[in-house]
Amino acid sequence: MHALNDDVRSRAKPALYDELGTSLRGLLAGEPNLVACAANMSSLLYWSLPGLNWAGFYLLDDDSGDLLVGPFQGKPACVRIPLDKGVCGAAAAQRRTLVVQDVHAFPGHIACDSASNSEVVVPIVLADGRLLGVLDLDSPAVNRFDEQDARGLERLVAILVEALGSTGRTPAGG
Numbered sequence: 001m002h003a004l005n006d007d008v009r010s011r012a013k014p015a016l017y018d019e020l021g022t023s024l025r026g027l028l029a030g031e032p033n034l035v036a037c038a039a040n041m042s043s044l045l046y047w048s049l050p051g052l053n054w055a056g057f058y059l060l061d062d063d064s065g066d067l068l069v070g071p072f073q074g075k076p077a078c079v080r081i082p083l084d085k086g087v088c089g090a091a092a093a094q095r096r097t098l099v100v101q102d103v104h105a106f107p108g109h110i111a112c113d114s115a116s117n118s119e120v121v122v123p124i125v126l127a128d129g130r131l132l133g134v135l136d137l138d139s140p141a142v143n144r145f146d147e148q149d150a151r152g153l154e155r156l157v158a159i160l161v162e163a164l165g166s167t168g169r170t171p172a173g174g
Ligand code: SME
Pocket: 054, 077, 078, 081, 085, 086, 087, 088, 089, 108, 109, 110, 111, 112, 113, 116, 119, 136, 138
């Protein structure tokens, strides 16, 4: 199985994200189903990156235009996030990664878990330009995430997008 151990968690960030990229490619190899890929990716991140209390996905619901909670690890979370709300909504609407050092200072932040103090959200955009949703990581530590995390997570999201190919959807179309 893939390395989810203290050895991985103790690496310096660039080496850690390189290692996670290798693990993620292995986990997603040959599987284009969104839920399957997102589920294993959220587990990999939650158990490999230190200092997280939530790691997972919010996926764009084509019917409502809202973000809906997808596969994740951590405590139960807010189900539905409009694009004009929260860090997740802002990152999705602006299609750019947002690193929030102190979520309490972010206007409109949605507190799913009062233990969260910092957050990074990476938009997921398919090769054809469609917005699929966002990857969201939360931490109880203030200032847990930096530019190295942002760039590292963007590289991991690119691996997910590559695995999903042109569909980026579950077989049921959800
Ligand atoms: N804090 C997020 C909501 C999602 S939870 O943290 C899992 C936000 O403001 O968008």
